Amino acid sequence: MKYFVVVYERPTTTLLRIREFAAGDWASANRTRNDLELAYRLRPDVEIVLLGADSIEGLRSTHSRYFVKVADPDAPATLRVA
Amino acid sequence: MGLPVSKKELDRLGDRLRDAAVPSEEDLRLWGVVRPHFLAAMEEVRRVLHDGLGLRPTVREKNRETLVDKLRREPDMRLSRVQDIVGARVVRDMDLAGQDVLVARIVSSFPDHRVRDRRQQPSAGYRAVHIVPRLDGIPVEIQVRTHWQDRWAQAMEHLGDCWGRAIRYGGDPVEPTRMERVGDGPSRTRRDWVDLLLALHRDVILVEESGLAGGPRTAPGTPSPAELARLLAEFSTFSPMGPAT
Numbered sequence: 001m002k003y004f005v006v007v008y009e010r011p012t013t014t015l016l017r018i019r020e021f022a023a024g025d026w027a028s029a030n031r032t033r034n035d036l037e038l039a040y041r042l043r044p045d046v047e048i049v050l051l052g053a054d055s056i057e058g059l060r061s062t063h064s065r066y067f068v069k070v071a072d073p074d075a076p077a078t079l080r081v082a
Numbered sequence: 083m084g085l086p087v088s089k090k091e092l093d094r095l096g097d098r099l100r101d102a103a104v105p106s107e108e109d110l111r112l113w114g115v116v117r118p119h120f121l122a123a124m125e126e127v128r129r130v131l132h133d134g135l136g137l138r139p140t141v142r143e144k145n146r147e148t149l150v151d152k153l154r155r156e157p158d159m160r161l162s163r164v165q166d167i168v169g170a171r172v173v174r175d176m177d178l179a180g181q182d183v184l185v186a187r188i189v190s191s192f193p194d195h196r197v198r199d200r201r202q203q204p205s206a207g208y209r210a211v212h213i214v215p216r217l218d219g220i221p222v223e224i225q226v227r228t229h230w231q232d233r234w235a236q237a238m239e240h241l242g243d244c245w246g247r248a249i250r251y252g253g254d255p256v257e258p259t260r261m262e263r264v265g266d267g268p269s270r271t272r273r274d275w276v277d278l279l280l281a282l283h284r285d286v287i288l289v290e291e292s293g294l295a296g297g298p299r300t301a302p303g304t305p306s307p308a309e310l311a312r313l314l315a316e317f318s319t320f321s322p323m324g325p326a327t
Contacts, residue, residue: 001128001132001141011243011244012322013243013321013322026121026122026124026125027118030118033143037110041104044147047147047148048145049145050121050143051141051142051143052124052128052140052142053140058138059140061140061173062140062171062232063140063142063171064318065236065239065240065243065318068240068318068319068321069321
């Protein structure tokens, strides 16, 4: 199970950033989510979400709303490091 | 495991988060102390579902804004009673009987649990079976959905992002009379589109109860399963800012 932290702009349904963590490393994902919440604390329209799945494809399947539109569609999703 | 704060302390924290326009640093720190315990419970549930039952769940933590929204939307709700601070989702290509079998397998792995069958009591069209095991008192919500239930739910979740989350709970969209186009459909008001999506949940029920995965229309005047899938996909990919990428 890999963990991911997603930065998602709700009104435009745009995935701004996503960061992937090593399998089982929810503790690092937790720290990064805390840091990003602080960074985006004045942007209530931006969701910082901690998710986990076997792969990013699994996430795309069960949480598709975060992937409808990506800020940089040319970059491989897992490299858009937050 | 368990939580590092009492139920009373947790509820008071929830009240302060609900009431504050901007949460205090002290409350954010306290929430930061509590959250890893929820994550550890979520990871344990994931391990049981994956390693014990051979499922491929995805897991998620409710973000703080959404949690505060819930506390504001339901004034009697206390933080200690929120069941879905963390959760797992299992989506499978199965019929309703298969869903019952899967639910039975999952609950057998968690001695302390509650089941809420939202197929019997849909909430603003939302259907699924929710199982909430408690691990050392920490609830983790497991959503068990068929593909059809999931398609409908994800369409509504996405539209909620575009036009305001209130529609997910039976409320009006933001700017309800604003005209929009979803997919190749005609121009309609947002309220009409939301009503259409709500009506489609009945078609999802018809498809599921008929057991027709990809067959003909289930009843006169209803979309065929293929048409239903197309309509739901159009809602799920609607872009409020132009074409989706």
